Amino acid sequence: MRVDIQGKTRVLGIIGWPVAHSLSPLMQNAACIELGLDYVYVPFPVAPGDLPKAVEGLRALGVAGFNVTIPHKEAIIGLLDELSEEARLIGAVNTVKRDGDRLIGHNTDITGLIKSLQDDLGFDVKGSRVVLLGAGGAARAALVGLCQSGAASVTVANRTPAKGECLVAGFRSVFTGVNLALCTLDILKGDRCLKDVDLLINTTAVGLNGTNFTDLDLAPMAPAARVYDMVYNPALTPLLVEARKHSLRSANGAGMLAAQGEAAFTIWTGCKPPNGLMKSRLLAALDGQDMLDNGVYSK
Numbered sequence: 001m002r003v004d005i006q007g008k009t010r011v012l013g014i015i016g017w018p019v020a021h022s023l024s025p026l027m028q029n030a031a032c033i034e035l036g037l038d039y040v041y042v043p044f045p046v047a048p049g050d051l052p053k054a055v056e057g058l059r060a061l062g063v064a065g066f067n068v069t070i071p072h073k074e075a076i077i078g079l080l081d082e083l084s085e086e087a088r089l090i091g092a093v094n095t096v097k098r099d100g101d102r103l104i105g106h107n108t109d110i111t112g113l114i115k116s117l118q119d120d121l122g123f124d125v126k127g128s129r130v131v132l133l134g135a136g137g138a139a140r141a142a143l144v145g146l147c148q149s150g151a152a153s154v155t156v157a158n159r160t161p162a163k164g165e166c167l168v169a170g171f172r173s174v175f176t177g178v179n180l181a182l183c184t185l186d187i188l189k190g191d192r193c194l195k196d197v198d199l200l201i202n203t204t205a206v207g208l209n210g211t212n213f214t215d216l217d218l219a220p221m222a223p224a225a226r227v228y229d230m231v232y233n234p235a236l237t238p239l240l241v242e243a244r245k246h247s248l249r250s251a252n253g254a255g256m257l258a259a260q261g262e263a264a265f266t267i268w269t270g271c272k273p274p275n276g277l278m279k280s281r282l283l284a285a286l287d288g289q290d291m292l293d294n295g296v297y298s299k
């Protein structure tokens with residue numbers, strides 16, 4: 001426990017609702033302590049209707065920066081002074097940095113995903129053919145990241161086809177060099193198209209609370225193909241179990257969570273967190289946690 005807070009200590013934090021389950025305070029404070037930086041990172045529970053007041057309060061209190069999580073990632077945009085290119089493209093902010101009197105919105109989910117694909121799967125996005133499961137906020141960030149990193153094609157498979165179409169349609173004119181396509185979740189039922197996929201990414205909440213895709217069969221995937229699940233608790237989701245069954249290299253989203261935190265830390269402090277520290281703290285904490293029925297952590 002940190003006990004050396006002084007008058008000059010700078011405050012970082014996270015706003016969300018709920019926020020009690022967040023593992024970001026653990027990761028961020030570990031890095032501050034390890035590097036001897038005079039910052040403290042605290043949770044701020046902010047109910048949806050209180051967001052404008054909370055942002056004004058954080059501004060007035062002079063916090064150095066903060067993370068933004070569900071349900072505020074999109075709603076906060078109109079309350080900020082400037083957005084990074086990534087945050088503007090995704091339409092969501094997960095990191096805010098104070099710059100003088102201005103609040104600048106960033107999105108480090110992209111960096112987090114691409115770094116985790118590289119570190120945890122040895123996967124280079126450039127020229128690859130990717131299937132993205134889901135069409136919500138997480139899929140949007142993944143799609144932008146994959147396109148910016150030079151994917152050859154990104155095919156979106158969503159339960160509600162209209163939402164998938166909407167996601168893809170919005171980016172066709174932005175990423176003209178990427179083949180953006182659509183398919184249904186039936187691709188997961190052993191469809192032959194899977195043999196032409198280099199990377200399959202789950203951005204949906206399927207896998208949490210014992211849920212699974214129906215009739216999941218990844219048998220057609222090529223031996224060198226990879227599977228990534230943004231869900232990280234349970235550590236081994238049914239999708240990852242199926243990937244293992246076919247000896248496909250796979251990883252869960254813990255690496256992405258740690259890497260988005262590392263990128264936020266660097267935005268705020270200008271320092272790189274010690275290599276692997278955030279991820280090891282995160283994994284140690286996840287190891288000791290049980291998930292409740294509603295998908296949040298018990299401690």
Ligand code: ATR
Binds near residue numbers: 137160203204
């Ligand atoms: P997030 O911001 O975390 O991506 P979201 O915007 O609510 O969350 O999006 C959730 C995504 O998971 C959606 O693509 C959703 O599919 P629909 O568009 O059909 O709602 C998908 N999803 C959630 N539960 C699902 C389930 N049981 N089976 C398949 N897809 C599911």
